[in-house]
Every structure is written in C-alpha cells, then in structure tokens.
Amino acid sequence: MTSVEITDLTKDFSVGTGLARKPFRAVDRVSFDLLPGRTVALVGESGSGKSTIARMLAKLEKPTSGRIDVRLDDGTPVVGSVYRRHVQMVFQDPFASLNPFHSIEHHVARPLLLHRRTRGAAETRERVLDMLERVNLRPAADVAARRPHELSGGQRQRVAIARALAPGAQVLIADEPVSMLDVSIRLGVLNLLGRLQREDQLAVLYITHDLATARHFSDEILVLYKGRVVERGPADAVILDPHHEYTKLLALAAPDPERVGKVVSGEGAVDRAALDNTVCWDHHRGEWVHAEDAPARAGRRTA
Amino acid sequence: MTNVAPSTGPTIGDSPDQLAAEDVAARGRPRSAWRLMLPTMTPWLATGLGLIGLICLFGLVGPWFTGDPAAIRDIGLTGPSAQHLLGTTQTGQDVLAQLATATRGSLQIGLLVGVLATLLSAFFGILGAYVGGITDEAFSLFSNVVLVIPGLPLVIVISGFVPREQRGLWTIGVVLAVTGWAASSRVLRAQTLSIRNRDYVAAARVAGEKPWRVIGVEILPNLLPVLASQFVFAVIAAILAEAGLSFLGLGASNSSTLGTMLFYAQNGFALPLGAWWWFGPPGLVIALFGTGLSLVNFSIDEIINPKLKNVRLHRKRARLAARRARTETGATR
Amino acid sequence: MSTTTTPLRPSTGRSPRPAVLTIDDLTVVYEVEDPVTAVKAASLTLAPGEILGLAGESGCGKTTLAYAVNRLHKPPARITTGSVTFHDRDGSDVDLLALDDEGLRAFRWDKLSMVFQGAMNALNPVTRVRDQLEDVLAQHRPQLSKKQRRERAGDVLERVGVDRVRLASYPHELSGGMRQRVMIAMAMLLEPQVMIMDEPTTALDVVVQRDILREIVRLRDELDFAVVFITHDLPLLLEISDRIAVMLRGEIVELATSDDIYRDPQHPYTRRLLGSFPSLSGDRGAFIRTGVDEGSSPETDTRTVVLPDPDDLPGRGDLPTTARGDAR
Numbered sequence: 009m010t011s012v013e014i015t016d017l018t019k020d021f022s023v024g025t026g027l028a029r030k031p032f033r034a035v036d037r038v039s040f041d042l043l044p045g046r047t048v049a050l051v052g053e054s055g056s057g058k059s060t061i062a063r064m065l066a067k068l069e070k071p072t073s074g075r076i077d078v079r080l081d082d083g084t085p086v087v088g089s090v091y092r093r094h095v096q097m098v099f100q101d102p103f104a105s106l107n108p109f110h111s112i113e114h115h116v117a118r119p120l121l122l123h124r125r126t127r128g129a130a131e132t133r134e135r136v137l138d139m140l141e142r143v144n145l146r147p148a149a150d151v152a153a154r155r156p157h158e159l160s161g162g163q164r165q166r167v168a169i170a171r172a173l174a175p176g177a178q179v180l181i182a183d184e185p186v187s188m189l190d191v192s193i194r195l196g197v198l199n200l201l202g203r204l205q206r207e208d209q210l211a212v213l214y215i216t217h218d219l220a221t222a223r224h225f226s227d228e229i230l231v232l233y234k235g236r237v238v239e240r241g242p243a244d245a246v247i248l249d250p251h252h253e254y255t256k257l258l259a260l261a262a263p264d265p266e267r268v269g270k271v272v273s274g275e276g277a278v279d280r281a282a283l284d285n286t287v288c289w290d291h292h293r294g295e296w297v298h299a300e301d302a303p304a305r306a307g308r309r310t311a
Numbered sequence: 312m313t314n315v316a317p318s319t320g321p322t323i324g325d326s327p328d329q330l331a332a333e334d335v336a337a338r339g340r341p342r343s344a345w346r347l348m349l350p351t352m353t354p355w356l357a358t359g360l361g362l363i364g365l366i367c368l369f370g371l372v373g374p375w376f377t378g379d380p381a382a383i384r385d386i387g388l389t390g391p392s393a394q395h396l397l398g399t400t401q402t403g404q405d406v407l408a409q410l411a412t413a414t415r416g417s418l419q420i421g422l423l424v425g426v427l428a429t430l431l432s433a434f435f436g437i438l439g440a441y442v443g444g445i446t447d448e449a450f451s452l453f454s455n456v457v458l459v460i461p462g463l464p465l466v467i468v469i470s471g472f473v474p475r476e477q478r479g480l481w482t483i484g485v486v487l488a489v490t491g492w493a494a495s496s497r498v499l500r501a502q503t504l505s506i507r508n509r510d511y512v513a514a515a516r517v518a519g520e521k522p523w524r525v526i527g528v529e530i531l532p533n534l535l536p537v538l539a540s541q542f543v544f545a546v547i548a549a550i551l552a553e554a555g556l557s558f559l560g561l562g563a564s565n566s567s568t569l570g571t572m573l574f575y576a577q578n579g580f581a582l583p584l585g586a587w588w589w590f591g592p593p594g595l596v597i598a599l600f601g602t603g604l605s606l607v608n609f610s611i612d613e614i615i616n617p618k619l620k621n622v623r624l625h626r627k628r629a630r631l632a633a634r635r636a637r638t639e640t641g642a643t644r
Numbered sequence: 645m646s647t648t649t650t651p652l653r654p655s656t657g658r659s660p661r662p663a664v665l666t667i668d669d670l671t672v673v674y675e676v677e678d679p680v681t682a683v684k685a686a687s688l689t690l691a692p693g694e695i696l697g698l699a700g701e702s703g704c705g706k707t708t709l710a711y712a713v714n715r716l717h718k719p720p721a722r723i724t725t726g727s728v729t730f731h732d733r734d735g736s737d738v739d740l741l742a743l744d745d746e747g748l749r750a751f752r753w754d755k756l757s758m759v760f761q762g763a764m765n766a767l768n769p770v771t772r773v774r775d776q777l778e779d780v781l782a783q784h785r786p787q788l789s790k791k792q793r794r795e796r797a798g799d800v801l802e803r804v805g806v807d808r809v810r811l812a813s814y815p816h817e818l819s820g821g822m823r824q825r826v827m828i829a830m831a832m833l834l835e836p837q838v839m840i841m842d843e844p845t846t847a848l849d850v851v852v853q854r855d856i857l858r859e860i861v862r863l864r865d866e867l868d869f870a871v872v873f874i875t876h877d878l879p880l881l882l883e884i885s886d887r888i889a890v891m892l893r894g895e896i897v898e899l900a901t902s903d904d905i906y907r908d909p910q911h912p913y914t915r916r917l918l919g920s921f922p923s924l925s926g927d928r929g930a931f932i933r934t935g936v937d938e939g940s941s942p943e944t945d946t947r948t949v950v951l952p953d954p955d956d957l958p959g960r961g962d963l964p965t966t967a968r969g970d971a972r
Contacts, residue, residue, distance in 0.1 A: 190702055258850060262850060
C-alpha cells in the first residue's frame with residue numbers, strides 16, 4: 009500500500025507575452041497527506057489551483073518548488089517508471105479522456121501491458137474483462153468491443169476508472185470525475201469509487217467544486233482559495249462548523265433544499281476582495297495557522 | 312475548472328468526436344474510426360476524384376500510346392487533324408504526345424514536392440509542438456523566417472544559381488519543397504497544440520506511454536485529415552510554381568513538363584500565331600488538375616470541420632422536409 | 645396544491661392567477677432520417693410574476709421547448725402540433741405560432757426575451773457593452789434620443805448590479821459573472837413580461853451563481869415579470885421557483901409547486917433526481933430523499949423504478965432504502 013506526502017507544493021506560471029511576462033502563483037505552499045483507504049477532498053472554485061495540484065501529482069506538470077513523496081508501507085520511495093504504476097488519474101471530461109479511435113479493450117489493455125501486469129494476449133483479455141466487470145460494465149465482452157462513442161458519459165467514466173486501476177494503482181487522483189455527467193448518475197459513479205477504495209484500500213484525492221459531494225465522499229477536506237489552503241479538517245467539521253469567511257461563503261452559496269422557498273438575500277454578500285487567504289483554520293489543531301509558519305503536519309493523520 | 316465553457320471554434324481535436332457521435336446517431340453502431348476519417352462521396356468529391364484519376368491515367372499511360380514527342384516533322388505548325396489530334400508545334404512535333412509526357416513530368420514533380428514538403432512540415436510542426444519548450448520556440452522561429460522569405464524569388468535565385476546541366480527534375484523538386492513547407496508547418500503546429508491538450512493524450516502520458524507512441528498512436532491519427540489536406544495543397548502549389556519557373560526558363564532542363572511546354576509555346580509565338588492547340592491544352596490540364604485537387608480538399612475540409620458537413624446535410628434535409636410537407640395535407644409551420 | 649388522479653400523470657398545476665403564457669399540447673419533431681420527437685405534447689401555463697423551473701437532464705427536450713416557444717427552432721426541427729399563446733398585460737392574446745416575421749420581430753424582446761445557454765459567449769467581442777445594449781433600444785424604441793438610450797442602458801446595468809462605468813468596456817474585460825449579468829440586463833432592457841433563461845448560471849462558480857440568482861429574484865420582485873428557469877440543478881430550483889416542471893425524454897412528467905415536489909414527489913424520475921443530490925446539512929451520507937442508487941443500469945430509463953445495485957450503496961451512515969425509494 010502506498011501513501012503520499014506533499015510538502016509546500018508551489019507552482020508558478022508566467023503569464024503575458026514576450027517581454028511583459030509576469031509570474032503568477034497558481035499554487036502556494038500546499039501540504040497534505042494521502043493515506044491508504046482515506047479520501048482527501050480539495051474544494052475550490054475555478055482558478056483556485058486544485059487542478060494544477062492534481063496535474064503535478066500526476067507528473068503532467070513540474071512543481072516550481074516543494075516535494076511530492078510517494079512511499080510504500082516500508083518506506084521505500086516510489087520514483088521513476090514505477091511511479092505511474094502507483095499513481096493514476098481519472099479526468100474530468102469523459103468525452104475527451106478516451107481516444108475515439110480505439111476500442112475500450114485497447115484503452116484498458118494498454119496500461120496492463122505497459123506495466124507488465126499480464127503476459128500474452130489471452131491473459132490480458134481476461135484481465136480486461138475482469139476489470140470491466142469490476143466497474144459494473146456488463147456484459148463485459150460486449151463493452152470491450154465497443155468504441156467510446158457507443159457508451160454514455162457515465163459508462164465512459166467507468167472505463168476511465170478501470171483504465172486508471174489497471175496498472176494496479178494505489179493512489180487515485182479524481183479530478184472532478186462527475187461534474188460533467190448527468191446528475192442522476194453522478195452518485196452511482198461516486199459510490200463506485202467509494203467501493204473500489206474500500207476494496208483496494210486506495211488513497212484517493214477527490215477534486216471538486218461541489219461541497220455536498222465532497223462531504224458525502226471524503227474524510228478530509230481542504231478548502232483552496234487562490235492557490236492557498238484556507239481551511240482544513242475532517243469533512244463534517246469543515247462543512248458544519250466553518251471558520252474561514254471563504255468556507256462560509258461556499259457553504260451558503262451551495263443550493264440547499266432545506267432552505268426551500270427562502271432565497272438567501274443579504275447573507276453571503278461578503279466582500280471578496282477582503283478575503284484573506286494568508287491564514288488557514290486547521291480543525292485538527294483548533295487554531296489559525298499563518299502561511300509563513302511550518303506546514304501543519306501534526307494532526308493531519310487522523311485515526 | 313468548475314465547468315467547461317463551450318468552445319467557440321472547431322479544432323481538429325474535436326472532429327473525430329463529432330464525426331463518431333453523428334455516426335452513432337445515424338446508424339447505431341459507428342464504423343471503425345478509420346472509416347470515419349474518409350470523406351463521404353458527394354458529387355463534388357466524385358468530380359474531383361474523376362478529374363485527378365483521368366489526368367493521372369493520362370500521364371502514366373499516355374506516353375506509351377501517343378508516339379514520340381520529340382520527333383520533328385516537316386509540316387510545321389498545323390492545327391488539329393486526324394493524324395495529330397492536337398496539332399503540331401512549330402517544329403512539327405505532335406502536341407498530344409508532348410502533352411502526355413509533360414503531364415507525366417508535372418505529376419512527378421507534384422508528387423515529389425508534395426511528399427517532401429509534407430515531411431518537412433510534419434517534422435517542424437508536429438514534433439516541435441509536442442516537445443514544447445525551447446525546441447518548439449526554435450522550430451517555430453525557423454518556420455516563421457522561412458515563411459517570410461518570398462518564395463518565388465528565392466526559388467528563382469536558387470534555380471539560377473544551379474548550373475543548367477544539373478538542373479534536373481529532382482533539383483527543382485527539392486528547391487520547391489524546401490521553400491514551400493513553412494505555411495503548412497504552422498497549421499500542423501496549431502492543430503498539434505490543440506490535440507496535445509486533450510485529455511486522452513494526457514491520459515496516455517499518465518498511463519505511462521512513451522512520447523513517440525503518444526505522437527504516433529494518439530496524435531497522428533487525428534492529424535491525418537490535416538496532413539492530407541496540406542499534401543494536396545503542396546501538390547497544387549508545386550505544379551503551379553514549376554509551371555511558373557519553366558515559363559521563365561528556369562525550370563528543369565532536359566525534362567518535359569507542362570511548364571516547359573508553355574515555355575516553348577511562348578518562344579514559338581504560339582499566341583500571336585493563334586496556335587491555341589499548343590498552349591491551350593497544357594494550361595487546361597494544369598487548371599483541371601488543380602480543380603480536381605481542390606474539390607478533394609473541400610471534402611477533406613468536411614472531415615476536419617464536421618460542421619461543414621452539417622451545412623450540406625441540413626440543406627438536403629430541409630429540401631426533403633419541404634417536399635414532404637408539401638405533399639402532406641395541412642400547412643407546415 | 646397540485647391535484648393528481650394517478651401518481652404518474654402530471655398535474656396541470658393551475659394557479660389561481662390568470663396566465664401570461666399558455667403552452668398547449670406542443671410537439672416538436674426533428675425530421676432526420678429516423679424522426680425524433682424532441683418534445684411530446686407539452687402543456688404549461690405561466691402566471692404573471694411567477695418563477696417556473698424546468699428541470700431535466702441532457703437530451704430531455706427542455707432547450708428545444710424553449711426555442712420552439714420563441715420560434716427560434718431551425719430545421720430539421722418542426723412544430724407539428726400544439727399552440728403557444730401569450731396573454732398580454734393589456735388584455736390581448738397573441739398566437740405566437742401564427743405571427744409573421746414582422747410581428748415576431750416586434751414581439752421578441754419586447755414582450756418575451758431569452759437568456760441563452762452559454763450566454764457569456766453571446767456578446768459581440770469587438771463592440772463595447774453600451775453599443776450592444778443601445779442597439780436593442782435603437783431597434784425597438786426608435787423614438788428615444790441617443791442620450792436617453794445611453795441613460796436607459798446605464799440604468800439597466802446598475803439594476804443588475806454592474807457599475808455604470810462598465811458601459812465602455814469590451815466583453816473580454818469583464819468576468820464571467822459580469823458578462824452573464826450584462827446578458828440578463830440586455831434581456832430586461834425592454835421590460836418584457838416573460839423571460840426564459842436556459843441554464844444561465846451553469847458555467848459560473850457557485851458563489852457567483854448565488855449572486856446572479858439573488859439578482860434575478862430581486863428583479864422579479866421589482867418588475868414583476870415571469871421567469872421560466874431551465875436547468876438540471878433541482879436543489880437550485882427548489883430554492884427559487886414557485887412551481888417546477890420535470891421533463892424526461894420530451895415529456896413533462898411532473899408539474900407541481902416546489903414544496904410539493906420536495907415533500908411529496910410523485911413520479912419515480914423526480915424522486916430519482918432528488919435522490920441524486922447529497923445534502924449539505926443533515927446527516928452525513930443522507931440524500932435529499934433517500935437515494936435509490938444504481939450502478940450500471942441504463943441511465944435514463946426510469947419508467948420503471950430501478951433497483952439499487954448492492955455494490956454501490958454508500959458505506960457510510962445508515963440509509964433506509966426500499967425498492968421504490970420513497971422512504972422519508
């Protein structure tokens with residue numbers, strides 16, 4: 009089983025063209041852990057840096073500074089080509105993450121072959137069918153022969169999950185896995201991820217803008233605002249007892265049928281320019297942490 | 312991102328999805344992706360392919376059937392007759408025979424330049440865009456510089472520089488290719504950049520595929536229509552450029568192309584003498600071949616941007632619907 | 645209160661006030677090789693000043709319905725039956741489907757306006773905001789002077805919460821939320837009696853979405869226009885709508901007040917839709933209505949209730965589930 013320790017992760021982009029280039033800090037000293045069998049949710053709006061963190065963890069971008077340490081149980085670091093065997097990603101857009109040219113079987117078989125999980129055509133095919141059954145795509149033989157466009161959005165996302173788990177991944181990055189699916193099938197896919205996590209003791213990073221599903225699905229929530237963590241803690245604590253103004257804003261903004269008939273007026277009219285993201289409320293420690301202080305490692309590992 | 316905003320313009324990266332989606336909608340199971348990449352047969356495409364086919368056939372097989380183009384006869388400039396279907400030149404040479412040989416020569420140049428230019432533009436465009444970083448900047452700068460240099464004058468200078476004896480078909484071909492790949496590479500670069508950012512390319516990288524495989528298996532198939540289109544452009548441009556060069560007397564010596572035929576016709580005062588059968592046919596062949604290639608390119612455009620296909624289909628459907636509504640009782644709304 | 649004779653038949657949801665828009669038995673067919681009925685016999689009445697939510701997922705026909713009401717549908721879409729009647733404030737009735745081009749042009753935007761999906765991209769990128777707003781006024785209120793037009797454009801912009809100085813901006817200088825407000829302002833310029841909004845907040849961040857919704861409700865309170873709000877986000881509709889119509893595959897399967905939909909949903913699809921949104925407050929792991937939670941079953945077939953896939957029941961918390969998913 010594999011864990012991930014992220015320390016002071018920072019990413020700068022340079023925006024502007026030619027000589028007028030300015031550095032833009034998309035992610036600013038973010039630290040957290042991913043442990044087997046537990047889900048950490050990164051919640052934030054667009055531009056908060058959450059997707060950038062996902063891409064850095066998936067090695068699609070290089071961090072400007074900071075560390076990503078992936079280790080096995082015995083402490084052996086996971087680096088080089090083995091990294092991709094342990095850390096995999098499910099993308100947001102089910103319609104763009106599968107190549108329309110290739111069959112479903114090809115999509116799931118390639119990682120198996122690349123990471124040498126199977127040998128020979130027969131064994132590979134059997135594993136592919138197994139994996140498709142695992143993500144509830146039945147009849148597996150029929151689905152394997154199809155192309156992405158013959159499947160619905162939810163089914164394609166399941167294929168993407170099967171593909172991610174094919175190398176035997178222990179760390180799964182789910183970048184808004186259901187936000188582009190129809191609402192009535194979102195929970196099915198999320199519950200599938202939950203089941204797979206329990207069965208394989210996966211460490212899952214769940215990235216979303218939706219507080220409600222973050223609460224439903226994760227153990228720990230980190231709220232990101234403009235590249236920094238402004239609140240962190242167990243899911244229930246962050247949502248039911250928010251301390252930072254931004255978290256309160258998010259909670260109020262999410263539609264809640266318990267408020268049927270009463271549109272919130274006046275409340276939540278917070279001055280966004282005044283939001284301060286240099287402080288973070290840490291529910292584990294029960295105190296405000298300033299950005300300059302050492303990363304809050306203590307208390308991140310909850311029982 | 313919170314939600315994906317709708318994109319405003321089509322890119323080649325979107326087209327296979329659209330094509331496949333429409334295919335599924337129309338017929339249930341889609342055909343294989345390779346079939347999807349082929350254009351649908353329309354009157355335009357049929358005409359274009361027909362023209363190209365005929366001219367290629369003429370160029371390939373014609374010279375064996377039409378006699379010796381270089382045989383000089385005593386009859387001088389004569390119009391079309393039973394023995395010489397397209398008349399004779401000033402020196403009594405059979406125009407039809409010359410036309411066949413010249414067509415073959417032009418086709419050779421077209422093919423040569425087409426292949427070379429496409430390879431060059433693919434290298435500088437696709438590879439640069441995929442690798443990114445300093446390589447991309449360097450390749451892009453290089454192709455921009457080559458693009459800015461005026462093509463025809465450069466070709467003229469280089470051609471003039473090469474001594475006449477060595478100015479064969481291959482030399483001209485290489486010169487044309489080297490001066491003509493830049494525009495195409497910009498297009499390929501732009502399209503590759505857009506595909507490179509697609510999720511399935513990222514997914515292939517995350518799965519652990521090697522870069523050459525990502526380019527070859529994920530990116531290249533999507534670029535095939537653009538490559539085909541650029542190839543066709545290159546062929547047209549090559550034939551025209553060669554004709555221009557030859558007309559100026561700078562073309563391939565010791566080989567016969569449509570351009571050299573026009574050159575000799577010019578030198579033989581064909582126009583003032585009214586010998587339309589000498590300069591007309593070569594020009595016509597060039598024009599028809601260019602038309603045929605352009606028609607094929609229109610069909611390829613429909614694959615690159617499937618929305619163009621919709622325009623045509625909607626017109627067709629509207630006609631059918633109007634016809635149906637007219638035959639029904641009750642008014643159409 | 646809505647009345648139904650059988651649980652599966654949609655109620656007419658007739659409200660006591662007279663209607664401003666009546667859609668009766670509207671059917672829209674896409675004439676392709678295999679004709680598709682996008683909207684089947686849709687019937688709705690819209691009362692003045694009411695917010696009617698139209699809920700449904702992709703492909704259910706809600707956008708087609710909105711376009712057809714506005715007569716914006718293009719071939720191969722064709723209205724085969726039904727009528728759309730607009731009941732003007734001054735007492736006259738307008739048959740929308742019978743209007744000629746000139747009548748339609750005068751009617752559109754003046755009496756009924758629309759905010760489109762992806763409206764943020766509907767602004768002309770090379771003209772300033774004020775020119776686009778003033779264009780509408782020049783078309784429909786030719787008697788206004790240039791100064792009056794500028795005044796009015798500024799007024800409307802302030803009303804939606806955008807500073808008047810933004811009149812001089814180009815669309816790309818505005819944020820997504822601001823552009824959406826400009827689109828809403830444009831739709832409100834002529835003070836129409838009905839506004840149709842197709843997913844106006846879908847592409848926006850949650851916080852901005854909340855601001856826009858607040859504006860819409862406030863404007864409705866001030867100016868008393870009716871709104872048809874189309875979206876897939878049912879909890880949002882529950883908060884702001886007076887009545888909600890749920891659409892599935894072209895048909896309106898349920899039409900009732902928000903309260904009734906929330907507390908007593910009749911149709912299995914409505915229940916399923918409600919069950920898809922986890923609750924922010926309340927017990928962790930509980931759904932708005934106890935979730936019938938399937939795994940791989942066909943995603944849009946809900947004529948019969950689909951049984952939950954045992955693998956995919958959430959593992960946290962206790963969820964009472966029944967085959968019919970109607971536990972409270």
